[in-house]
Amino acid sequence: MLVEWSKNMEIGVPFVDADHKVLINLLNQVDDCIAEQEESTVLSSVLESLIAYTEYHFAREEKLMELVGFSGFDEHKALHEKLFHKVRSIHHSFEADRESVSLEDVGSFLQSWLTQHILGEDVKYRDVCINNKDAAKEAGLVPFISSKDGNIPFNEWGLLRVLLVDDNPNFCKFISTILKAVGISNIEVTGSAENGLALLSRRPADVVLCDWIMDEMTGTEFAAKIEEMGLPSKVIMMTGYSIDELKSKSSETNISSYLEKPINAHDLLDTITRTAFND
Ligand SMILES: [Fe+2]
Ligand SMILES: [Fe+2]
Incomplete structure (x- = not known):
């Protein structure tokens, strides 16, 4: 495993910590697929889902920061855009050339996300969010998929x-x-x-x-x-x-x-x- 979840990554807002664990899990799976030369449809499934889950996590996290009036919101949102751009570019390179995604690319991305973003940036909103249970509840309700017919329970x-x-x-x-x-x-x-x-x-x-x-x-x-x-x-x-x-x-x-x-x-x-x- 490339990176294991550890207690020091915990923010203290349950949905945020749960999302971070899912993202680390998916990134480790990308790494495993590359290392094991897994068939391309599997790696593509994981990469596409990593993009979707990243988008979802950022939407929930930004909603939370907005609801609590976090002063560093604009700056944090801009950092999310950069990370999202990086995930998309890894996926685009893979779609253009299936040999192009290397362990080094994924490893350096993962490190920058974990060490610089979760541990360096997400912790900054921790103190203003951790005791606001209503905001965490509302932000946690942002849906992962939207229902096409409005009728999916x-x-x-x-x-x-x-x-x-x-x-x-x-x-x-x-x-x-x-x-x-x-x-x-x-x-x-x-x-x-x-x-x-x-x-x-x-x-x-x-x-x-x-x-x-x-x-x-x-x-x-x-x-x-x-x-x-x-x-x-x-x-x-x-x-x-x-x-x-x-x-x-x-x-x-x-x-x-x-x-x-x-x-x-x-x-x-x-x-x-x-x-x-x-x-
Ligand atoms: Fe963040
Ligand atoms: Fe986050």
């Missing part, structure tokens, strides 16, 4: 039971990080389709996130078996292939939604909530 995320079936450990770690970040903590993870069916028979999940290509059976066969077992779980199929191609191969099966890799955090959460609550 984000507050019910914590009730969802999710099974994730994918044999790529880095991809599973990434999906789990995003789900836990928004309060979906009831997650089981397996790399095996057979094991996934055994887990479902013991404890049905509301949503099953499933890879299309698996060793023991295809995603279509897996979804069909869930239907045969009479389970109420809704299946979201994840694939590196195009969704149209997948739909043509699986039109008769029990699949509620599709996600094409790379999968960013917004699409992941939007698809899960639509599938679980609205379909």
Whole structure:
């Protein structure tokens, strides 16, 4: 692991500390993916989600500083813009040339964020924010994704039971990080389709996130078996292939939604909530 969370990084505002942990987690995952020469759709998924989560964290943190009338707000906001620009440029370089993102780039960015920003800048608003629980509560409610139809019950995320079936450990770690970040903590993870069916028979999940290509059976066969077992779980199929191609191969099966890799955090959460609550 590139950087581990430590107590001295704690600001004392729960949502801020939780966000910082998620960001450190995602940055470490970027580092792992590069070091292990992970497939590009996985690294791209993590990078896109890192951008989205950074934007979300800065929006929440800026709302908090605004609500408490922090005197260093303008200066802090300008530093956020610089950091955000850096995350985006790492992603753009990667999209232009998949070999271009180096461990050194990510490492130096991570160090500048942690040592200079969290430890050097975020601590400055600590004293004016730490005892203002109302402001922290209001700022913490800034949504991660906006509902396209205004009808997604984000507050019910914590009730969802999710099974994730994918044999790529880095991809599973990434999906789990995003789900836990928004309060979906009831997650089981397996790399095996057979094991996934055994887990479902013991404890049905509301949503099953499933890879299309698996060793023991295809995603279509897996979804069909869930239907045969009479389970109420809704299946979201994840694939590196195009969704149209997948739909043509699986039109008769029990699949509620599709996600094409790379999968960013917004699409992941939007698809899960639509599938679980609205379909
Ligand atoms: Fe900040
Ligand atoms: Fe921060």
